[in-house]
Amino acid sequence: MPASLCIFRLSAIGDTTHVLPILRTVQRRWPDTAITWVVGRTEAGLVGDIPDVTFRVLDKREGIRRCRARLRAEETGRVHDVILQMQSSLRASLIATSLRGHRRIGFDRARAVNGQWLFTSERIAARSREHVLDAYFGFLERAGLAARELAWGIPLPDDALAFAARELPADRPLLAISACSSLRLHNYRDWPAERYVAVADHAAARGFRVVLTGGPSARERAYADAIVAGARVRPVDLVGQTSLKQLAAVLARCAGLIGPDSGPVHIASALDVPVIGLYATSNPQRTGPYRHREFVVDRYPDAVRRFLGREPDTLRWGTRVRHPRAMELITVADVCERIDRLAV
Template sequence: MSSPAATPIETLCLLRTSALGDVSHVVPLVRTLQQHWPQTALIWIVGKLEHKLVGDIPGVEFIIFDKGKGWQGYAAVRRALGGRRFDALLHMQVALRSNLLSGLIRARRRIGYDRARSRDGHGLFINQRIPARSGEHVLDALGSFVEPLGLKQTEVRWDLPVPEAAREFAEQHLPGTVPTLLVSPCSSHRLRNWQPQRYAAAMDHAAARGWRVVLCGGPSAYEREFGDAILGHVRERPLDLIGKDTLKQLLALLARADLVLTPDSGPMHLANAMGTAVLGLHAASNPHRSGPYSERRWCVDRYDAAARRFRGKPASELRWGTKIEHEGVMDLIAVDDVLERFEAFASLRGDA
């Protein structure tokens, strides 16, 4: 029996509005579609912040969903859709807000998650499901949305556009070839964040080894406060760029860094997409599901220890994707754990 979509379809709507890391995981799917079906019209409904990351990808029409505007945000999407009907919808987000948003999209085929990964009434808004698999990285799960269309994501490619002005910003702040540790300390999930004094200890160690250390973060008051707490503990002050860069400038900074120290967060995945090594801090989340996709050998993995401490069972007995976001869970990661991974990476670079 032939594939249900052995030939290209004309119009395809993608629905994944947030968050930054997950939206970056959709980019390889877009590249797969563009490679195999260059004539297919791609329309991507994406969040307002996330649009700043991906909105300049060629060959894609973007419709912005501003969740901060409440029902007006839904109305704006409805107007932008203009009653269009699509050959297929890839409904790649199961949150209630996204399920309701999908109700505005007219599509003959509505492809969503398998039953095990569905929630908040997701099944009511779809008529096809992706293959039911466990143990997948989030990026692979999103990539599998092309399979009901008769395609297969066999290559993972980002090629996120970075304007020349953003590259100039990064070169201005990080000139030359000094080995650089970029620290992005905050996740939007605050219980995933390491202690400020532990970040400071790791940063001082890198500085003492002759590395340039850069502290990055968004413009929120919380990230500024967290950064100041780190700065209150360091012996050698790093370059402080918290709140001073745009998303595109961050991509350029990440590309110029040698190693990025961060918890499970958007910048973790953006660094990976830019080809930069990541020293990820994992206790609240499973790095095999949501760690840096391309390479996880520099990560500190205390997820199993967290499962045993807070859930009373090994990680292998938890449902795939379980978050262990408990107060103190990140304290399972010691400074020495991070320094060991840093030194292993530095040794590979050939640092004395």
């Protein structure tokens, strides 16, 4: 059992939720190990109040040099027995050099992209075609802990719970829609707004009160406005009005969530809320909600065949379909069938 262990995973929100079972496993199986987690500022808004963990919170917008200096100053005099370097971007690897440790564990050679293998002293076991969360457990195995505790335990503070109770009606089951994924170049994870209108109407007909969630961006606001304007029954519109803790408290009261591969999908899964995940550009077997995958709409194989001209099992694991029409392969009927199953 190491005296001290440092988890290095700055972002993103979905990956942060995948780290939680690794953290909980260490806490339960190595209770005397001092745990440090180097995490991004946004992501700390979701997990930074977990007890018995020392958080080093970095704002990536400050740049590599300032992040390294801040981390070096906060870690002065500390040497960890084990560092789990669970992020393979070059920026993350450079920032992590500010940490000192006897063992520095990174991804196996195939997954140590962007030269991560140059910054670590040990590698996790080489495995293929596994979920991101399962890959993270490989870090614990390499560190000497083979146990798995599939527990997430996102703390929900009283003020966040009060917000959800105040904003959400209690007269019928709630179904959340988180329509947008993060905006990245050639990401193409958003489903057409008019299709969300159709499934919102179907959900209302099946007895659900629809709740719209999302961030404050103009794109998310435009999606919400389109859904509200088109829906027969006005949804509860919380887009741009929640912190991450408030979002988690809202999702905890819902019977399900509909959305593409995004942070809210993984927050809901961590809370054991069924997710109707909309997947065509990425493989849900790798990046889908870890729990309740039976509700996921998986059109990734169809998208691979149509837009890449290949069979999915011939592709490198993690290959994305970067085509703006890929998400259109997901039909309204696909989603309504999952809503019907939730309504039973």
